[in-house]
């Protein structure tokens with residue numbers, strides 16, 4: 001069998017949820033499990049994160065799957081309704097939709113649910129992606145409350161820069177200031193806000209990335225935040241090459257040896273989800289020793305420096321990210337984020353679940 005595998009630890013996810021709780025105060029915790037639980041598997045994440053107060057997904061299909069798996073906690077539909085036909089299913093499966101557009105209120109009036117729904121009304125506090133304008137809050141909240149199909153309202157917003165120095169205050173203060181008069185429960189925090197800004201707690205927090213052991217911050221590692229990597233992508237050397245000074249390796253010959261050196265060929269490439277843009281020098285671990293990639297990542301292979309691993313040969317284990325190689329460091333080297341790497345794990349990579 002091709003030796004690549006993703007080892008996914010349910011214990012790490014459960015641990016990271018406990019870390020999220022230590023930051024959540026009295027707020028309840030939605031475990032965000034959209035995008036196949038950021039590549040970790042919806043069913044696996046549901047088991048690992050069973051202690052969450054609720055789950056947050058994007059689609060009705062994900063929500064229905066969670067109900068089939070026996071989830072009885074609240075389920076939030078983060079991106080709201082994609083059509084009026086979804087309202088009946090929300091009622092049937094007790095799903096909580098986000099309402100972020102006047103159209104959603106029309107749909108609810110025209111297709112009243114069999115039982116009234118808990119809804120989350122999303123306001124745009126500056127991200128300018130989804131949500132009602134903050135300035136319209138009085139009429140929007142009144143309109144939502146007048147819809148017979150609505151049982152309860154929670155106010156919601158989302159931060160654009162919670163992971164950056166600009167922070168959340170420029171959005172949080174107007175959101176709370178404008179909406180305080182309604183006396184309604186509210187939710188605002190993603191992982192970054194939850195970790196750094198206790199004032200964002202509200203009634204519910206919505207961590208995703210941190211549950212899987214990624215750090216949202218460029219200036220703090222996951223380990224410094226007390227998080228454990230949930231996914232370790234590992235493979236093995238399937239060949240070893242000897243380069244002479246001046247010889248190059250791989251497509252484009254992007255890396256050239258300055259002196260004679262051994263190069264390992266790893267069974268992992270961009271068709272497995274490893275980022276093709278990772279340049280020479282991206283961290284890897286070969287037989288437990290910190291090393292680096294060399295040259296261009298191919299579809300099914302990449303090359304690593306064996307200068308510090310004289311005993312390495314065919315079959316030597318290589319960690320691409322996870323235990324011992326922070327996924328955030330690999331992502332930073334490739335000019336992307338750990339979100340993208342985790343979500344892009346390819347279906348062809350076998351998953352082994354660990355405790």
Ligand SMILES: *Cc1c(COP(=O)(O)O)cnc(C)c1O
Nearest residue numbers: 032078158190191206207208209
């Ligand atoms: C994905 C998402 C989250 C989780 O964000 P992380 O940065 O992964 O913690 C929270 N809220 C909304 C609306 C989202 O779409």
